[in-house]
Amino acid sequence: MHACVIGAGVIGVTTAWQLAREGWQVTLVDAATEPASGASHANGGQLSYSYVAPLAGPGVLPHLPSWLLSPSSPLRFRLRADPLQWRWCLQFLQACNARAASATSAQLLALSYLSRQVLHDIQQDNPIDFAHARNGKLIVYRTPALLDKARAQVALQADLGSDQQILTTEQLIAQEPALAPARATLAGAIYTSSEESGDCARFTQGLARQLATMGQVTLRPQTTIQQLERHHGRIRRLLTVTGEAIEADQFVLAAGMGSRPLLAALGVRAPLYPLKGYSLSLPCHQEQVPAISVTDYERRTVYAKLGDTLRIAAMVGIGMPSQGIEADRIALVKRQAQELLPQVNLGPAQAWAGQRPATPHGRPLIGRSRAADNLWLNIGHGALGFTLACGSSHLLGSLMAGAAPAINPAPFRPDC
Template sequence: MHACVIGAGVIGVTTAWQLARQGWQVTLVDSAAEPASGASHANGGQLSYSYVAPLAGPGVLPHLPVWLLNPNSPLRFRLRADPLQWRWCLQFLQACNARTASATSAQLLSLSYLSRQVLHDLQQDTPIDFGHARNGKLIVYRTPGLLAKARAQLALQADLGSEQQLLTTEQLIEREPALAPARATLAGAIYTPSEESGDCARFTQGLAQQLATLHQVELRPQTVIRQLDRQDGRIRRILTTTGESIEADQFVLAAGMGSRPLLAALGVHAPLYPLKGYSLSLPCRQAQVPAISVTDYERRTVYAKLGDTLRIAAMVGIGTLEQGIEAGRIALVKRQAQALLPHLQMESAQAWSGLRPATPHGRPLIGRSRAADNLWLNIGHGALGFTLACGSSHLLGSLMRDTAPAIDPTPFRPDC
């Protein structure tokens, strides 16, 4: 059987790897010259297996007016004359309730724990150098009220299998001395020792290099798709802008936001909308940066040490569709990072921005598409693409070969 996987980000490459390991002939297609050129390129670097709560939660609605009116808000919304945006935002608001958020958190945790196991198994069989570290994670809070709410979430996470600890300010500084300069602004933290970190782009590119050594795998970079040719309810082939065609038995869409127009041309609506994020990458000396991954909760900023690089990722932009870096937003990330870690030297920081494909409820879409009998989806991971990639690909592989999946696939079943 021959499968064509569309998209060479972390989702597409892990999907191609999973299918190849199952014995499929695989063609991996992407419009870019190198894997991980889009949303996978410079993400936050956290493998946050125990903290996968969706963006749509009951705490969002009370904060929306402040977030949307404050230019320094971690969330910024731009209204556009775009019915797709309005539909997505309405569905997002409908998901902002405790019952839905709790159910989604449990479903994402099952997928993330599967993803962790699959990644660990992969590292045993096919070691890849991507700065992988099992260094734990700190979610730091600046106000006692939010820390108290985090205590309640900690209890919920414990019921779902997470091992986490509530830390006072002094315990936080003892655990991570790099945060000592900001001691007066921190109320405490939640520490999860099992969390990990790594460079998503290096992982994706390293796995693609392993794929290239397999005789049944063909990599097709710089291949722009013009159309998915559907006949009699099945995708027969891919038509490219150069006039070439690629035929296969099964097709997998794992192209992030690029999946939406391809599905739209087939008459189905994918509930995806891009959430724009920013990151900084700068060289670091171990004494100056946290050894443990850190999330500054109120500012929605993450810090991860990836070998000799510190990755800082922040901001959510809804309705900002341009790929370019906005000077004001990246300057804000730098100011806030230096307030937490005053020793950082921002002169050498490399800025990046990307569009993360998100569903309104926060669950990725994994399974067969309604658009064609042999078209499969692995899309909509939002900011959790790296965390969920290996588990999502494992789940999809089970569905495609019609074997019992490791977890319940129902919550992730596409309706498009």
């Protein structure tokens, strides 16, 4: 059987790897010159397996007015004459309730734990150098009230298998001395010792190099798709902009936001919207930086040491231009990072921005598309693409093979 996987970000490459190891002939197609050129390129670097609560939660609505009005908000919203944006935002607000968030958290935890096991298996069998570290994670809070609210999420996740601790300010500083200069602004933290970090682009490119050594795998970079040609309810072939046709028995869309127009041309509407995120990457061998991954909860900023690089990622932009990096947003990230880590020199930091393909409810879409019998989806992972990639691809591989999946696939079943 021959599968054509569209998209060479972390989702597409792990999907191609999963299918190849199960014996499929695989063609991996992407418009870019190298893997991980889009949303996978410079993300936050956290493998946050035990903290996968969806963005749509009950705490969003009370904060929404202040977030929308404040220039220093972690959320920036630009209203567009775009029914897709309006529809997505309405569905997002409908998902902002405790019942939906709790159910989604449980479903994402099952997928994330599967993902952790698959990634560990990869590293055991064919290790990839991507600055992988099992260094734990701290979610730091600046107000006691928010720390108290976080206890409910800790209790929920404890019932689902997570092992997390609530730390006082002094315990937090003892655990991560690099945060000592900001001691007076911190109320405490949640510490999860089992969390990990790594460079998503290096992982994706390393796995792609393994694919290139497999005889049944063909890599097709710099291949832009014009359309998926459907005939009698099945995708017959993929047509490129140069007029070339790529035929396969099964097709997988794993192209992030690039999946939406391809599905729209087939008459189905994918509930995806791009959430723009920003990051800084800087050398950290000379500065005292956190050895543990850190999330500044109120500011929605993450810090991860990736080998000799410190990655700082932040912000959500809805309705922002897909290209370019807004200077004021990067300036805000730098200012807030300097407040938390005044000892770090941000001068050489390299800025990046990317579009995270998100569903309104926070669950990725994994399974057969309604558009064609032989079209499969692995899309919509939002900010959790790196964390969920290996598990999502394992789940999809089981479904495509007709095998019993390791977890319940129903919550991730596409409706498009």
